[in-house]
Amino acid sequence: MSNYSDILYAVDAGVATITLNRPDRLNAWCASLDADVRAGMRAATDDPAVRVIVLTGAGRGFCAGADMNVLQGIQDGDTSTRPTAPETPWDTSAHPDFQKQYSWFPAVPKPIIGAINGPCAGLGMVLALYTDIRIASDLAVFSTAFARRGLIAEHGISWLLPRLIGMANAAEILFSARRIEAAEARSLGLVNRVVPHANFATEVQSYARMLAVEVSPRSLAAMKREIWNAQLSGLGAAIDAANIDMKASFATDDFKEGVAHYLEKRPAAFSGR
Template sequence: MSEILIDDEEGVRTITLNRPDRLNALTGSIMTPLADACADAARDSSVGCVIVTGAGRGFCAGGDLKEGGADKAVVPPNPEVGSRTEQGFSRLRGFMETSRLLHEMPKPTIAMVNGPVAGAGIGIAGACDLRFAARSATFLTAFDRIGASGDFGSTWFWTRIVGTGVARELFFLGEKLSAEEAFAKGLYTRLFDDGVLADETMKAARRLADGPRMGYRYMKANLNNAEDWAFEAALDAEALNMGLSTSATAMVWREKKKQEERGGD
């Protein structure tokens, strides 16, 4: 059974974590293909929007400690591969490319949170531009429960999404939030009844995939720049990207109009 499922529909690519019996908890065997799937989605020009979700009743429960998590394949230290700490860093950092790709790919990304999300899963959800959640969803940082500091960009994303005060509350106190509580804190973008979550998420994803892709590309670049850049540098980028996006969009629309006219002949 494949642990990562890929589905394409009308310009929308859905990437599904497929370990439902473990609430889609992460192991080395799923994290490598997940990062690869995100890389493929980022460079595939036919994809206009990416949805990430989990199979069954959960989004992602974080690292699967029972299965050894990311460290199961780390070999004894030796001069060729370094110490266990070095190997562990390299391995985990490679897995965490998933979060970087979801955050930086030049197209909108949506986390469809269909149930519990915890640990590394909140990093993956936070990496996405939008988070649509079911009422059965919960939110739990969970790192304090194993004496860990956080991974998959979780501390970085959530500090920027909800601010440092709320982020510190989430991580230090480690309280499980209901979907309604998470939505009230701004963790989830939209909240839906479980039965309509998939349809509503796909509706939004199709709208994005059908929209001005070059506009969204540069819009996302501006929004990402705003997280780190000084104001004047961000203004410079906005001015440049405004011209790039509008000219690219106009070119696409002109070509589309030509194709429609040829089809009408």
């Protein structure tokens, strides 16, 4: 799929940027946006030139959550515009828990950077938490929103949020649904970095391109799988899985290149093989 109605899709220097493109509605989530993001992620996954994915929003917001028209339709008994779970899983080799309607980001075998450029609420916050690394503009504002809509801790956020910020902080944020400014989000561990808005896009792309050029794409894919799968297993299982992966990595071109470029004191030229 190359024509999208609700996202912008661009690839440059090994980085695919998927931009939620409903700025007049603060990129509120709906069925067509859901389908476009899935298609964009699939295109980035299948493109060997893409090594890193950036997910961001057009205009002044990241994602304001579910479109209120969708919520109104659900209240009126019309679910035709509500996003639905895909008929087929993202990746049949991924853990079943990462095959759900909104939990499939961890099954994408390339790192996803959430570039939180502005307001990020409700379902938008859930999606941001499923990204691997989050960089926020200093104008970003976060809210779970659910309690103020008569809803619950949706789509796995009750599992994600305590792992990021602890049980008590997660409970307080979910119960109150209050606004969280970017600086507090950083102090809590909701985001990795906060960047001045004037430099935001440049800083995000610079970091993404560093990952695309300076590290092994094979290592990135393996580490992403290891990190997410380890959340669903014990320490022993994580060690056993890593031992299998380590043995396999010794036979790869990227391992040979990783040693060679270090010894030869030159930039790396990883192939992903």
